[in-house]
Amino acid sequence: MHRGKKVAVIFPTYNEKDSIRESILEYFSTGLVDEVIVVNNNAAAGTSEEVAGTGAREIFERRQGYGSALLCGLDNTDADLIIFSEPDGTFSGLDVPKLLAYSDDVPVVLGTRTSRQFIWRGANMGLFLRWGNWAVAKMTELLFNTTILTDMGCTHRLLSREAAQLLRPHLTIRGSHFGPQILMELLAHQVPFVEIPLNYRARVGESSVTGSFWKAWKLGWRMIFLVWEYRLGLVVRERTLWPDYLSTKPVPEPAHEGSGVYALARAVQEQPAPAPKTLTPQ
Ligand SMILES: Nc1nc2c(ncn2[C@@H]2O[C@H](COP(=O)(O)OP(=O)(O)O)[C@@H](O)[C@H]2O)c(=O)[nH]1
């Protein structure tokens, strides 16, 4: 719960049997997450057994694909704040307060995995992926005159219910370049958003999307074509625009006792700093 708003985390799962349990528990441990929805996308045998007993709700999407799974999660939650993540150990539940804090200002908070100090040892974010993501993001920033963009493929992000509902009829991509379509539709609907650095850790098990150079190369080009399709106006649809942001910018209520992030901040203040050995950026 954050400022009286229900918070849900959506985990698409395909091949994360060995990390999914710990991922779910890490997100719940923040005390800020009301619901974890696992979207089983024909996942590895044994996944459901790992999810059982964690408190997460498991649903099933038969149509294969990263986009299919995330859309299924979106269609099956009534939360006010919806966080996309992955249960492969790469993203940290401890970043939830950061996403929530920015959600007070903007309806959509995107993560970036390319900030050097947030890339953990062993993370799949070598030179090619890091600078490739950065370059396509910068191209997009320039073409659409957006706020700072430094990553195209970060799953970890937050959408308010209002923004998700506005975009949903326009989200059609069921494969791995679903993430950039959200960005394109945000721009097309003029939904305010911001990008913030989030931790990116080593993956448990094999990556099936960006694990090989050629898969990542192909995905990169699909993203570039998608951005140009939108830029050239080839995706023409009727859209309801977000109300003028600066005249309707929400002014958050002052912090109160039960408010999630503030309660967490107080609790953190009272705890000793974590042991430095847990911090091993690249
Ligand atoms: N490869 C693949 N991943 C899927 C599929 N459906 C959902 N996913 C999820 O997409 C996310 C990204 O996949 P992953 O292998 O971690 O790729 P990476 O994040 O680029 O390293 C994971 O959470 C998967 O569970 C699918 O059909 N194929």
Ligand SMILES: [Mg+2]
């Ligand atoms: Mg992953």
